[in-house]
Amino acid sequence: MSSYKVEKQILKDENGLNGSITHFVHDNVTNMFYVGAVNRIFKLSKSLELQQQLVTGPEPDNHLCTGSGCDGKTKELTDNYNKILLIETNTNGNDRLVGSLIGSGPTLCTTMKSYYGGRISGVIGAQVQPAIVFQNTALNSVTLTTTSNFTVAFLGTSNGHVKKIVIENKTMAKEYDQELVIDEGSPINQDTFYDFDHRNLYLTSQRLVAKVPVENCGQYASCTTCLASKDPFCGWCTLENRCTLKSNCFMADQSSDRWKILTDCTAIDNISPPMASSTEDITLYMSIIDIPRDSNYSCVFDFGDKQQATPVSSWNFGISCKTPQIFSLGVDFGPTGSKNATLSIRSEETRKLFVSRFFTFYNCGSFSSKSMVMERRGPHLSKIDKAELVMCTYTTIPAKK
Known part of the structure; x- marks a missing residue:
């Protein structure tokens, strides 16, 4: 399961019981959130901190009449489900609904500019081919966004989970990552919102509000x-x-x-020569896949407990750099006569090592003869051993008589 840091706020009534959430709205001017629940309205900050709450019921009511038509009629206490929460910002920037709700005399019906001309309710049917089908899963909410060249959908399910899909075209979509458990067994409500920069998705179940990062890179x-x-x-x-x-x-x-995001990772494809003598000053030519050309670099040779960096030059297929002064580092080649170093490329812009590969240095002075190489390495030689053997055959210090 992905380690998303999902923040949650469980909303409760005055008796400490979980509230039954019915509606959820976002004020895109103040970046505040308002949650309608049975007999309660809650105001939350973008970090889900509870700012205020208002008791809206139960209220005396008669379902057979409205307004003045109920004068003299028998009324009974009726729960207020707060299914209509609309926000209108007036010219001086104050939130009219907030003022009336949190102040005196709650107003449960007002207008929101973005709702003008919209349908209050109704269903318009359409028959299309599905882009993706989930077996034994009911979807309660769909929230879309875009990033780079992708259209992404977050799908809330009837069992309290969130699925993430990439929509490739009208008839093809793919699920990525593992689905997130928001509130196991409690349906995700249909009202969902992003914050200002679309970094977080806000949604509700029947008892809680959740803040879900859209990514966890x-x-x-x-x-x-x-x-x-x-x-x-x-x-x-x-x-x-x-x-x-x-x-x-x-x-x-x-x-x-x-x-x-779509191309291969940057990598050292080839180093020429493939190994180097510890006593020679050699230029290494590296073919590197997709290295950014608009930056400066250094080669960093790491021998475990010692490091040395050398400057980099560009060439047609990548970069080149000199081998370090190994003996000045006091590197111990031991009885094998060779030493593996980690050769990394460091960005001088970020000071980060971002691509690495092993590189072998050999010290022919460790061997007095070809037979000593065979004696120390044994009869089964790797490709590197054989290459060292060939090189050291021509540079070996003569055996003492």
Whole structure:
């Protein structure tokens, strides 16, 4: 299960009982949320902190009459379900509904500009081919958004879960990631909203309000897992070496190599020569897949307890750099005569190591003869051993007589 940090606020009445939520609205001017429940209206901040609540019932009523027509008629206490919550902002920026609700004399019906000309209720039928079908699952809510080149839908289910899908076209959609459990067994209500920047989805069940991040890119620690997730919000920020939203990746719009979502991960494809002598000053030529060309880099050689960086130059297929002064580092080659280092490319822009590969250094001075190489390595040689053997055959210090 994905480690989404879902914030929740359980709403209760004066007796400590879970409230039965019936309606949910968002004031897109103040970024406040209003929750209608049986005999209660709650005002919440964007972080789901309870700001105020108002008791709206039960009230004396007679279902056979309305207004002045009920004068003298028998009334009984009737629950107020608060299914109509509309917000209108007047010219001085005050929220008229909030003032009347939280103040004196609640007004449960008012108008909202975006509702003008809209239908109050009704059903318009349409017959289309489904883009995706879920077996044994009823969908209660659909909330759409867009990111990069994708249309994304969050689907609330009758059992309190949220599914995430990418809509590819009119007849094709795919579910990604695992569904989130919001309130097990309690249906998700149809009213759902995004905050101002569409970073969080707000929704309700019968008893709680939830704030759900639309992405959790930080859970992916590598480029491979980031791209394999197929999360339309997440891409690999190459020079920062992290999975993140495109908007959080510096200069992502300048180059597709800086923020990857559909292409391959940046990688060192080839190093020439494939290994180097510890006593020689050698230039390494690296073919690198999709390295951003608009930045500066260094090669960092890591021998475990010692590191050294060397400057980088560009060439047609990637970058090149000199090998380090190994003996000045005091690297111990031991009896094998070779040492594996981690060769990483560091962005001078972010100071992050963002792509790495093992590289072998050999020290021919550790061997006095070809037979000593065979004696130390044994009869079964790897490709690297054989390459070292060939190189050291021509540079080996003669055996003492």
